[in-house]
Amino acid sequence: MILKILIVGMGAAIGSMLRFYMLDRLTKVSNLSNSWMVVIINLLAAFGMGYLSGLSLSYPWHTLVTSGIMGGFSTFSTPMNELAQSLNQDNRKQIDLVLLKTGIMFILGLPILILGMYLA
Structure with a gap:
């Protein structure tokens, strides 16, 4: 279990740095x-998740990448943070925009x- 946690943590660090970049x-x-x-990034992540899941990778690679x-x-x-801020400010226009996104x-x-799964 510790190894799985470390694998996910290392992957999450890579993914969050990639998102920031x-x-x-x-x-x-x-x-x-x-x-x-x-x-856009979340939609790219959905495609990536589908594609990588479609590859049927074995452990530990599947855990690392997905x-x-x-x-x-x-x-x-x-x-969710944007929504909370908009709710606190009672900004209806911003609330609607966050819900739309x-x-x-x-x-x-x-x-x-x-589509990602299909293309894999």
């Missing part, structure tokens, strides 16, 4: 806000995940 780079070359970049790297690359906490991630995420 991509956010930094994409923000510099795009007019999209950081929160829209998170939507739970670890893809888990660290994707983020659910960012939209979260809906997009879930509605598009499933077919993108399936």
Whole structure:
């Protein structure tokens, strides 16, 4: 069990650093806000998760890349933090925008995940 935790933790560190790097780079070359970049990254993570799951990797590689790297690359906490801040400020327009982005991630995420599995 300790080995699995270490594998996931190492993968999560790699994934979160990759997410940070991509956010930094994409923000510099795009007019999209950081929160829209998170939507794009989460959709990329859905594709990556589908593709990597479709490869039928064995342990420990499957654990490293799916739970670890893809888990660290994707983020659910960012939209939830945005939602909490918007609720605290009673900012209806911002609440609606966060709910829209979260809906997009879930509605598009499933077919993108399936596409990744199919292409693997």
